[in-house]
Amino acid sequence: MPVPTPARTGGDVVAETLEALGATTVFGIPGQHALGLFDAVRRSGLRYAGSRTELNAAFAADGHARVTGTATPLLVSTGPGALQTLAGLQEAAASSVPVLGISSQIPSAGLGGVRHGYLHELPDQLASFRGVVKHARLVRHAAQIEPALTEAWEIALTAPCGPVWLEIPQDVLLAPATVPPVTSVSWSPRPPHPRPELVAETVRLLDGAQRPVILAGGGAARASAELLELAEKLRAPVVTTYGGKGAFPWEHPLSARSWLEDRHTTSFLADSDVLLVVGSGLGEMSTNYRTFRPTGTVIQVDADLAVLESNYPALGVHADARLLLRAVVSGVTARVPDGVAEERVRVLLERVRARFAEQDRDLEWQVLSALRSAVPDDTPTCWDMTILTYWAWPAWDPRGGPQLSAQGAGGLGYAFPAALGVAAAVDGPVLAVSGDGGAMYGISELAAAAQQGSRVVWLIVDDGGYGILREYMTDAFGEATGTELTRPDFAALAESFGVPATRTTPEALHADLVTAFASGGPHVVVLPTVLRTFAPTHSEQP
Missing domain, CATH: 3.40.50.970 (Thiamin diphosphate (ThDP)-binding fold, Pyr/PP domains)
Known part of the structure; x- marks a missing residue:
């Protein structure tokens, strides 16, 4: 029937x-x-x-x-x-x-x-x-x-x-529908257009700057072409916030990258005579926990009216980043390349590297390097609130792949379910990175990954607890409370869902990840190790 x-x-x-x-x-x-x-x-x-x-x-x-x-x-x-x-x-x-x-x-x-x-x-x-x-x-x-x-x-x-x-x-x-079938709708987003006089003032300030610098936040992510054109026309170095990663080419000679929790980068931003902030609210992480003290003029461009001048005095421009950058690019005077800005960037990054060379963090660099070399270019990556993420925020070269994390609100458990959402939209593999504490939030989604055949490689760094909170509490109080966790055998648990799993070591991580990405479906890689964060420098004034 x-x-x-x-x-x-x-x-x-x-x-x-x-x-x-x-x-x-x-x-x-x-x-x-x-x-x-x-x-x-x-x-x-x-x-x-x-x-x-x-x-x-x-x-x-x-x-x-x-x-x-x-x-x-x-x-x-x-x-x-x-x-x-x-x-x-x-x-x-x-x-x-x-x-x-x-x-x-x-x-x-x-x-x-x-x-x-x-x-x-x-x-x-x-x-x-x-x-x-x-x-x-x-x-x-x-x-x-x-x-x-x-x-x-x-x-x-x-x-x-x-x-x-x-x-x-x-x-x-x-209830039975009382309206005819919906076949078409009409909608249009309403991007805020910059006022012409604010565009003119922005152009005037940038043209008169001797040491212009651009700080690109998440709001600049979809204006990367305009950002690149403006930076090259002004010969202005570009620092990207963690949310703005990917908005500017990582290896570009004007790329000062994302070392925001470093006093040298903080000083670099503060020393600019005109700092153009695009799509960032200048919150605590973007300002090295508010140790940033600008000595020049700040121009803050943001589509969110609430953030303009909320943390620092600035020429506030309420506008969509792409529209503002497009208007400013057509107005500023192109500068003759003389290598000065590129040299400033080179010196900055050399100072950052020297600071890290003084720290005993060889294991962390080894893990991050193995991960970066194993992940195919253009692969989206999703990061939980875990120690390896704290390294990836400033140090990860996206290589064309979006770098997603829960840095906005900072909640645990984001990486793996977000990666499943990404996998539903892209034709290719996706990386998720969690600690063992954050992994437990999303462990049930192994069933969804198996059911949907999602091409997600999930790296779980198992350090026996809430690693970053362990460090914070030990530094502040001498010992940690509530941070040590009983965990499952993550590899065996993944396999019980029908998801292949690999136990690895820092030395075998690269090869095991390459194999996982080649598997064509979900795969869990468990790395038992204890990583440490880099030594903070935000207590030092720039």
């Missing part, structure tokens, strides 16, 4: 609208109130990539959105399911990532406390998200679904990008 075609529902309107907006993949976990939504996804052209916890689904959507540059839907159920996404959405908000959260709600009859006793009921679920996301809305009728989704999509992708949140009651998702 043929299966009857179900009537279109509110869930179908959601799926139709997402497809019309350009979504191809959705992440999340079904739940009782959201069944109508997930059934509609099954009947649609959308690809569903499931996770094992809502937090990990949020991290996966975050990773997918970062590499695609567009909004990524995250579908979850009411109450506990929705609330578990909050840490992931906080990271998306801190890193300006356009995640489109869509949650079910209890039936309409119970909203506003009219009736009580519904499963998963919260007095005001929407209130839990308003302080985290850019935009939050409750949809009450099928006719509101397409306009609300289109509005949210546009807001998520309007600079500064960020997560948004919609809630739709169970009965609205299940």
Whole structure:
């Protein structure tokens, strides 16, 4: 007997609208109130990539959105399911990532406390998200679904990008649709255009500078061509923040790289007579824990109005980075290359190398070097909050591959689920790096990796606990508390999920990683070793 075609529902309107907006993949976990939504996804052209916890689904959507540059839907159920996404959405908000959260709600009859006793009921679920996301809305009728989704999509992708949140009651998702099928929608992000007089003043200051320097943050990531053109025209060295890695060619003679927690780089930035800050809020990590003391003029360009001059006095320019850089490039006077700026960069990097040569960190350099030489060029990498990441933030050469981390909010467990989200968007392998503490947050996603055949190589550095917290607490108090952990046999655990695993050593790491990347599917590499962070220099004034 043929299966009857179900009537279109509110869930179908959601799926139709997402497809019309350009979504191809959705992440999340079904739940009782959201069944109508997930059934509609099954009947649609959308690809569903499931996770094992809502937090990990949020991290996966975050990773997918970062590499695609567009909004990524995250579908979850009411109450506990929705609330578990909050840490992931906080990271998306801190890193300006356009995640489109869509949650079910209890039936309409119970909203506003009219009736009580519904499963998963919260007095005001929407209130839990308003302080985290850019935009939050409750949809009450099928006719509101397409306009609300289109509005949210546009807001998520309007600079500064960020997560948004919609809630739709169970009965609205299940009820027959009262609107015709959604086949096309109209939306357009609204990038802030720089005011002409601010462009003119920026050009005037840069043309008059003797030692201009550019600090490129995450907001410059999608303006790399304009950034390169401006740097070469001005002969201006470029320092990238950790979030801005990849915005400027690593090996370029004007690349001063990303040694932000180094007093020599801090001094280099402070000594510029004009510092053009593009897409950075000048927070504590970008300013060497606020030891940066500029001696010249700071020009701060950002699409996020809230960060302008929030930490340092500056000529604040509210603008999209690409639009501002494009305008400034056409206005500044090209300088004759004389090698002076390149020599300043060479001396800076030589001083940084000399400082590290004084430290006993041969093992850390060995591990990082083995990892870099084994990872194919253009491979996206995802990093958890672990000691090896603290090295990778300044030292990793992206070589064309996006470098993603939870540096925005700093939560544990980001790397592996984010890598699964990335793997759903790219045709090639992905690297995830975790410590053993952070790995336990995402260990259940080994099941998702096996089920989806994701080409993720997951390196777990097993040092027996929360390594970075162990160092912090020992340095501050003489001993650590709560940092030592009982762990599973990660390799055996991975293999129990059907994921191949390798136990390695620092000496064998390169060869074992090469084999893992050649496997064509998920692979776990476990490295039992204790790494140390580099000696801090932020206590020294520049």
